[in-house]
Amino acid sequence: MSDQGLRIAGLRCSVEGKEILKGIDLVVEPGKVHALMGPNGSGKSTLAFSLTGHPKYDVTGGTATLDGESLLDLAADKRARAGLFLSFQYPAAIPGVKVPNFLFAARQAVRPGELTPAKFRALLLEKMDVLGMDPSFLGRYLNDGFSGGEKKRLEMLQMAVLAPKYAILDETDSGLDVDALKDVGESVKALRASDEGKNTGFLIITHYPRILQHVTPDVVHVMMDGRIVKTGDADLAHRIEREGYDKIREEVGAVA
Amino acid sequence: MPNLLVSGDDRAALLERYRATPSGREKPSRYFKYDLEALAIDAAAAERAGGSVSFEQVPSRAIVCDLQTARRDHGELVARVFRRALEEQHKYAWLTLAYGGLGAFIYVPADCAIDDPIVVRYAGDAGASLFPHTLVLAERGARATVIERLELGAGGFACGVTEIVTGDGAAVTYAAAQFAPDDARAFSTRVARPGRNARVTWATAELGAALALADVAVTIEEPGIEAAIASLFFPTGTQHADVVSTVDHRTGDAVSETIVKTAASGAGQARFLGNIRIAAHAQHSNASLRDDSLLLSKRAHVDSVPALEIAANDVKAFHGATVGALDEDALFYMTSRGITRTEAERMIALGFFEPVIEHFPTEALRDELRATLERKVGDA
Numbered sequence: 001m002s003d004q005g006l007r008i009a010g011l012r013c014s015v016e017g018k019e020i021l022k023g024i025d026l027v028v029e030p031g032k033v034h035a036l037m038g039p040n041g042s043g044k045s046t047l048a049f050s051l052t053g054h055p056k057y058d059v060t061g062g063t064a065t066l067d068g069e070s071l072l073d074l075a076a077d078k079r080a081r082a083g084l085f086l087s088f089q090y091p092a093a094i095p096g097v098k099v100p101n102f103l104f105a106a107r108q109a110v111r112p113g114e115l116t117p118a119k120f121r122a123l124l125l126e127k128m129d130v131l132g133m134d135p136s137f138l139g140r141y142l143n144d145g146f147s148g149g150e151k152k153r154l155e156m157l158q159m160a161v162l163a164p165k166y167a168i169l170d171e172t173d174s175g176l177d178v179d180a181l182k183d184v185g186e187s188v189k190a191l192r193a194s195d196e197g198k199n200t201g202f203l204i205i206t207h208y209p210r211i212l213q214h215v216t217p218d219v220v221h222v223m224m225d226g227r228i229v230k231t232g233d234a235d236l237a238h239r240i241e242r243e244g245y246d247k248i249r250e251e252v253g254a255v256a
Numbered sequence: 257m258p259n260l261l262v263s264g265d266d267r268a269a270l271l272e273r274y275r276a277t278p279s280g281r282e283k284p285s286r287y288f289k290y291d292l293e294a295l296a297i298d299a300a301a302a303e304r305a306g307g308s309v310s311f312e313q314v315p316s317r318a319i320v321c322d323l324q325t326a327r328r329d330h331g332e333l334v335a336r337v338f339r340r341a342l343e344e345q346h347k348y349a350w351l352t353l354a355y356g357g358l359g360a361f362i363y364v365p366a367d368c369a370i371d372d373p374i375v376v377r378y379a380g381d382a383g384a385s386l387f388p389h390t391l392v393l394a395e396r397g398a399r400a401t402v403i404e405r406l407e408l409g410a411g412g413f414a415c416g417v418t419e420i421v422t423g424d425g426a427a428v429t430y431a432a433a434q435f436a437p438d439d440a441r442a443f444s445t446r447v448a449r450p451g452r453n454a455r456v457t458w459a460t461a462e463l464g465a466a467l468a469l470a471d472v473a474v475t476i477e478e479p480g481i482e483a484a485i486a487s488l489f490f491p492t493g494t495q496h497a498d499v500v501s502t503v504d505h506r507t508g509d510a511v512s513e514t515i516v517k518t519a520a521s522g523a524g525q526a527r528f529l530g531n532i533r534i535a536a537h538a539q540h541s542n543a544s545l546r547d548d549s550l551l552l553s554k555r556a557h558v559d560s561v562p563a564l565e566i567a568a569n570d571v572k573a574f575h576g577a578t579v580g581a582l583d584e585d586a587l588f589y590m591t592s593r594g595i596t597r598t599e600a601e602r603m604i605a606l607g608f609f610e611p612v613i614e615h616f617p618t619e620a621l622r623d624e625l626r627a628t629l630e631r632k633v634g635d636a
Contacts, residue, residue: 052592053591054588055588075591075597077593077594077595077596077600079592080591080593085592088592092585092589093586094586094589094603094604094607095610095611096604096606096608096611097603097610102590102593105593105603106593106594141610158593
């Protein structure tokens with residue numbers, strides 16, 4: 001068995017003493033798009049934070065490896081340097097830290113020494129153009145006073161600039177208008193079409209199937225009450241769109 | 257002793273006023289080493305009174321000279337600003353007046369716009385005491401930026417006053433960044449009295465000295481004024497910084513913005529008292545006070561006390577404050593992008609000051625502030 005992929009086995013996680021993840025098994029292969037769907041409170045975001053190493057999320061069991069490297073013992077910055085990326089649902093605002101300075105520091109950390117500042121700036125402008133972002137973003141502080149749509153675009157810009165091996169998009173589609181949603185879809189497609197990102201594996205966490213009109217998933221998982229209760233192909237997402245989660249809940253007998 | 261401007265009798269009277277005036281600071285809590293009421297500025301400090309003033313980038317269209325020359329050659333102009341902005345309660349200003357002599361006078365004629373900042377440099381030898389009094393008089397429609405540099409020697413003491421008086425529609429930015437040696441003491445009192453529709457900005461930084469005391473104020477007595485106070489201070493080691501800002505809206509239809517960023521590390525102590533006063537008849541005043549404090553060690557202490565006294569009923573007044581350690585969510589966000597925790601802490605701590613740094617003129621001065629802050633963050 002190859003050790004390639006973002007491989008999660010038996011993952012359990014508690015937050016403030018309450019068990020949220022009750023044994024997650026999931027493998028995202030390089031270059032594949034997985035969708036993780038489920039009702040609110042099913043544990044989707046907890047999975048994202050426990051994989052990326054948020055200190056408040058206490059992993060109590062199981063394993064998670066990235067192309068063979070164990071993630072769970074690493075600090076968050078080392079997980080990112082291993083190639084993991086999380087697009088935050090609610091990214092933090094950091095006044096005083098300008099967008100390009102932050103992005104350059106992150107790029108240098110993840111891909112050290114590849115780019116001069118001038119080449120980095122050219123790359124940044126090119127990626128911003130793809131995302132339809134105004135160059136005035138470069139003069140602003142990180143997420144400070146950003147609208148919801150601007151924050152999501154900045155998350156997508158970071159994904160484009162860092163070109164991770166595995167990208168987790170946590171509800172990146174929530175609260176977006178049709179245009180912004182399309183831009184998120186385009187940015188996933190653009191990364192997949194690029195040299196750096198052609199083998200990137202995606203885990204797209206979403207409550208609604210809207211984003212999946214723009215990015216067709218190879219695999220769809222449904223999560224309820226801290227477990228993955230159903231796995232299928234893109235049709236499963238369409239079914240959820242038609243029927244909602246209740247029907248699946250009845251089928252699997254989950255208590256969520 | 258330099259050439260004092262006051263006679264011995266006057267000095268005795270001024271010193272009496274100094275002793276009789278309360279500092280406006282509360283009694284020290286268990287956190288503070290200094291009892292400012294009891295702080296004796298002894299005669300020995302006064303005997304070491306000295307220092308010199310020099311200028312850079314003196315524009316031909318303005319009058320820029322030392323205070324003694326100004327009093328001799330431009331007495332009528334000096335009289336329009338000397339002790340015109342100061343008020344009775346400015347305790348430490350009485351001390352400056354008592355030992356008055358060192359100082360600078362800057363006069364900008366009507367409608368004269370001076371682009372390059374005028375630099376006023378006060379310098380003193382090791383152990384010297386400086387009592388500099390800086391006067392800025394900007395006539396109607398004049399525009400100028402002043403940067404004050406204070407170069408104290410080891411163990412030095414400074415107790416300075418700056419007064420700004422402007423005509424209608426003038427614009428003055430005054431920046432003072434204090435980088436005194438760790439064993440020095442630096443006191444300052446800065447008061448502006450702008451004219452109608454004038455703009456005045458104070459940008460101050462207290463980064464050096466064992467004890468830094470700063471009063472910075474704008475008195476609004478004309479409509480249409482736009483006043484800004486931007487201040488940062490960062491006691492590290494065993495430093496103590498104590499800053500009081502005051503915006504006094506005595507007339508309505510004016511806007512003020514006070515923005516203060518305080519960090520403390522080591523056993524550093526900082527106290528900020530932010531006064532916003534809006535008089536009963538000062539309707540349509542618009543005042544904001546934003547102060548944020550960042551604690552970088554467990555032994556550091558910051559007291560941040562906003563004091564809004566609003567007697568008018570048709571005003572906008574905003575106050576926002578935060579006190580805390582570095583935000584864990586922000587740190588996680590940055591580390592999740594591959595940035596080490598140490599580097600993330602450094603970036604967030606430096607970024608914390610940027611909204612104030614932006615108010616300082618010239619990129620060179622801003623970079624000097626950033627470099628000093630970076631060093632202080634690194635020592636934390």
